[in-house]
Amino acid sequence: MWQSIRPNARNLRLWQAGVLLALFVLWHVLTAPGLIPPFMFENERQAAFFFGEPWQILIQVWSWFFVTRDIYIHLGITLIETVLAFVIGTVGGLAMGMWLALSPMAAAICDPYIKALNSMPRVILAPIFAVWFGLGVASKVALGFTLVFFIVFFNVYQGVKEVSPAVLASARMLGASQRQLLRYVYLPSATSWVFSSLHTSVGLAFVGAVVGEYLGSARGVGYLILQAEGTFNINTVMAGILVLTAFALVLDWAVGRVERRLMRWQPKAGETEKI
Amino acid sequence: MSDGNALAAPEAAALALADITCTFVGRDQHSQRYTAVKNVSLAIAPGEFVSVVGPTGCGKSTLLNVAAGLLAPSGGTMRVFGELLTGVNRRAGYMFQSDALMPWRTAAQNVAAGLEFRGETRLAARAQADEWLKRVGLGGFGDRYPHQLSGGMRKRASLAQTLVLDPDIILMDEPFSALDIQTRQLMENEVLELWAVKRKAVLFITHDLDEAIAMSDRVLVLSAGPESHPIGEFAIDLPRPRDVAEVRVTPHFIDLHKAIWDVLRQEVLKVYAQQLRS
Numbered sequence: 295m296w297q298s299i300r301p302n303a304r305n306l307r308l309w310q311a312g313v314l315l316a317l318f319v320l321w322h323v324l325t326a327p328g329l330i331p332p333f334m335f336e337n338e339r340q341a342a343f344f345f346g347e348p349w350q351i352l353i354q355v356w357s358w359f360f361v362t363r364d365i366y367i368h369l370g371i372t373l374i375e376t377v378l379a380f381v382i383g384t385v386g387g388l389a390m391g392m393w394l395a396l397s398p399m400a401a402a403i404c405d406p407y408i409k410a411l412n413s414m415p416r417v418i419l420a421p422i423f424a425v426w427f428g429l430g431v432a433s434k435v436a437l438g439f440t441l442v443f444f445i446v447f448f449n450v451y452q453g454v455k456e457v458s459p460a461v462l463a464s465a466r467m468l469g470a471s472q473r474q475l476l477r478y479v480y481l482p483s484a485t486s487w488v489f490s491s492l493h494t495s496v497g498l499a500f501v502g503a504v505v506g507e508y509l510g511s512a513r514g515v516g517y518l519i520l521q522a523e524g525t526f527n528i529n530t531v532m533a534g535i536l537v538l539t540a541f542a543l544v545l546d547w548a549v550g551r552v553e554r555r556l557m558r559w560q561p562k563a564g565e566t567e568k569i
Numbered sequence: 570m571s572d573g574n575a576l577a578a579p580e581a582a583a584l585a586l587a588d589i590t591c592t593f594v595g596r597d598q599h600s601q602r603y604t605a606v607k608n609v610s611l612a613i614a615p616g617e618f619v620s621v622v623g624p625t626g627c628g629k630s631t632l633l634n635v636a637a638g639l640l641a642p643s644g645g646t647m648r649v650f651g652e653l654l655t656g657v658n659r660r661a662g663y664m665f666q667s668d669a670l671m672p673w674r675t676a677a678q679n680v681a682a683g684l685e686f687r688g689e690t691r692l693a694a695r696a697q698a699d700e701w702l703k704r705v706g707l708g709g710f711g712d713r714y715p716h717q718l719s720g721g722m723r724k725r726a727s728l729a730q731t732l733v734l735d736p737d738i739i740l741m742d743e744p745f746s747a748l749d750i751q752t753r754q755l756m757e758n759e760v761l762e763l764w765a766v767k768r769k770a771v772l773f774i775t776h777d778l779d780e781a782i783a784m785s786d787r788v789l790v791l792s793a794g795p796e797s798h799p800i801g802e803f804a805i806d807l808p809r810p811r812d813v814a815e816v817r818v819t820p821h822f823i824d825l826h827k828a829i830w831d832v833l834r835q836e837v838l839k840v841y842a843q844q845l846r847s
Contacts, residue, residue, distance in 0.1 A: 468730070482671070559715075
């Protein structure tokens with residue numbers, strides 16, 4: 295019996311799903327009113343009040359997507375903010391990283407300011423962005439941008455600095471102009487570094503969007519969570535978190551897909567195909 | 570040094586290094602100086618195959634980088650077909666010691682790169698690249714990325730990458746030092762065959778005396794660094810075409826080897842003594 299269900303490569307997904315299910319069951323058992331005698335709280339409803347009830351949460355999610363169908367507008371706004379912050383931040387970080395890495399003097403001048411901006415806790419900029427850009431999409435994109443930009447920037451900067459000198463010299467001997475070096479050597483070399491940071495930065499773009507919404511907005515999943523929290527509706531808060539997590543996973547998966555397509559030239563660990 | 574100056578450059582030399590001195594300054598401490606090569610003069614006629622041998626760290630690669638225009642010498646002048654060299658040497662192709670293929674391009678794209686830099690269309694470049702890949706024995710491997718090729722195949726690809734541009738001068742920096750002896754001899758013979766067809770000027774850097782004699786018209790011996798300079802020059806009058814494996818056992822080869830080794834040996838021992846001391 296144990297032999298057949300033992301964790302192995304084939305039933306990995308089943309086991310992963312099993313862990314999720316077990317967590318939900320545990321959650322349900324610990325919070326459902328009256329199921330087990332309260333051991334931390336004074337009465338049997340308090341556990342559900344503080345931690346939510348998984349069943350109610352799932353019903354809420356279902357209702358959002360299929361009954362009231364009012365999550366789409368919020369989710370759409372949050373995703374647009376995330377994607378915009380991600381794209382603009384990545385392009386900005388890429389351009390700035392390449393520029394500073396290739397002009398050492400500019401890098402030397404900007405160095406202390408970049409360090410300062412990077413070490414500043416950028417989430418506190420959210421209220422300022424709300425004043426500057428209003429409560430709409432733009433202020434959230436701005437916040438996400440500040441988070442994404444620096445991650446990509448530092449990776450590109452490093453990537454350009456670490457271009458193999460032999461490859462660079464070889465390209466120059468093959469007659470590459472400065473512009474061609476940029477396009478054919480620096481950019482591809484930096485791209486591999488950028489991709490290692492994209493998984494982090496797509497997550498942070500999401501954080502920027504949701505935190506921005508949470509601090510002031512009229513739409514978005516962050517706004518939904520804030521509304522629910524205002525009425526102590528923990529189930530809806532948890533449902534919002536669940537939806538956000540699921541979509542963060544989807545975004546991460548999408549980045550992984552793009553990465554696999556663009557990074558085909560990179561040797562994968564354990565790949566020994568050589569002829 | 571007198572030997573070096575004796576090679577007074579004829580006007581039309583493909584490569585003419587005159588009194589080249591390269592002093593490197595420590596990046597942080599400017600008092601730290603290292604003169605890699607001093608007063609080196611060397612001329613290579615069009616179509617001539619010249620090897621430079623010397624003990625490790627004698628500045629062979631430095632000389633090659635000067636000839637390529639990748640490194641500006643501290644003193645002396647560098648002429649290419651009579652013209653003073655400024656910037657990268659556009660008439661030379663350079664085969665590097667380490668892997669210099671772009672890892673994000675396939676073998677064919679790597680070979681085509683130089684042509685694309687020159688402004689040829691992708692299609693035309695690709696056609697020429699495929700032809701050269703066939704010529705170096707990589708016909709079916711154009712779509713592979715460098716990490717999917719063996720060391721020897723990567724060298725072949727770099728060779729095609731260099732030769733597809735049809736440079737007038739070929740610079741080679743210990744191109745085969747990382748290969749096993751069989752692959753190496755195969756590659757040496759292939760290079761000689763390709764060279765025999767087009768007769769380009771070649772400056773070949775190696776630490777392997779056998780390789781230098783088997784391939785060259787002329788072998789130059791550099792002294793141990795720092796401040797290395799040519800201390801001997803030998804014309805290699807072995808008949809061509811040569812097979813690098815077979816030529817090694819001919820009596821004349823052995824005589825030449827002995828003569829050059831007598832000069833080189835002293836320098837190798839010097840370096841060895843330096844290393845023991847430090």
